[in-house]
């Protein structure tokens with residue numbers, strides 16, 4: 001089993017989600033089962049993105065609980081869309097959300113911390129289907145309120161689920177070939193880095209790189225979860241953390 005994470009750019013429209021579905025199919029063929037963690041579709045200005053939902057009313061800034069409930073809807077919509085399109089493509093799948101995902105947090109709305117993760121339901125679902133679709137970025141409190149895990153939190157969802165389900169590694173599907181020497185949005189002459197150790201990757205994130213959420217990278221380092229950051233547009237190898245050693 002592996003975990004694949006598809007962010008807002010990878011899930012933004014049907015054409016992009018077809019690429020995601022191709023990777024999920026290949027993941028199932030090569031690794032048996034796939035947990036597909038999805039983020040809200042699109043970026044600022046697109047209708048179902050996290051930023052668009054959070055801008056419905058300025059009053060969300062005075063009500064963190066309501067703000068988290070609306071934010072969680074972005075990933076719920078995305079998981080419903082992805083699940084339906086996977087069914088249409090012939091891939092058996094179930095959606096795990098709310099307490100079915102088993103990610104329980106404290107009530108620190110907008111940046112909640114994990115309390116415990118109960119993987120029993122997810123394991124049960126894998127007896128029935130090849131793929132479980134999980135809305136990222138969210139957890140539930142012990143009294144069943146939705147919380148979010150901080151911006152970029154779907155990365156944390158992916159890494160945490162890989163850890164509790166004993167997955168082989170997490171694949172992050174991006175609009176870049178992997179971790180580059182610098183952010184290609186701002187610098188032209190960049191090269192893909194084939195591999196980094198956890199400390200080198202953490203240093204890049206500390207310097208401000210936004211390629212994955214820092215909390216997720218820290219969790220991966222502590223629990224030794226291998227990460228593969230790669231392009232959604234093709235099947236080429238991206239960047240492995242930790243670097244693959246020569247056989």
Ligand SMILES: Nc1ncnc2c1ncn2[C@@H]1O[C@H](COP(=O)(O)OP(=O)(O)O)[C@@H](O)[C@H]1O
Nearest residue numbers: 007008009176178179180182183185209210211
């Ligand atoms: N060193 C880096 N290498 C590659 N991409 C980087 C780097 N630093 C920042 N980025 C940015 O990270 C973006 C990919 O992350 P993001 O769009 O947040 O993905 P996701 O939608 O999966 O969360 C790239 O478009 C790129 O601009």
Ligand SMILES: N[C@@H](CC(=O)OP(=O)(O)O)C(=O)O
Nearest residue numbers: 007008039050151152153154
């Ligand atoms: N949608 C949330 C969570 C997330 O991880 O998104 P993305 O994978 O698109 O960065 C956010 O924008 O913060």
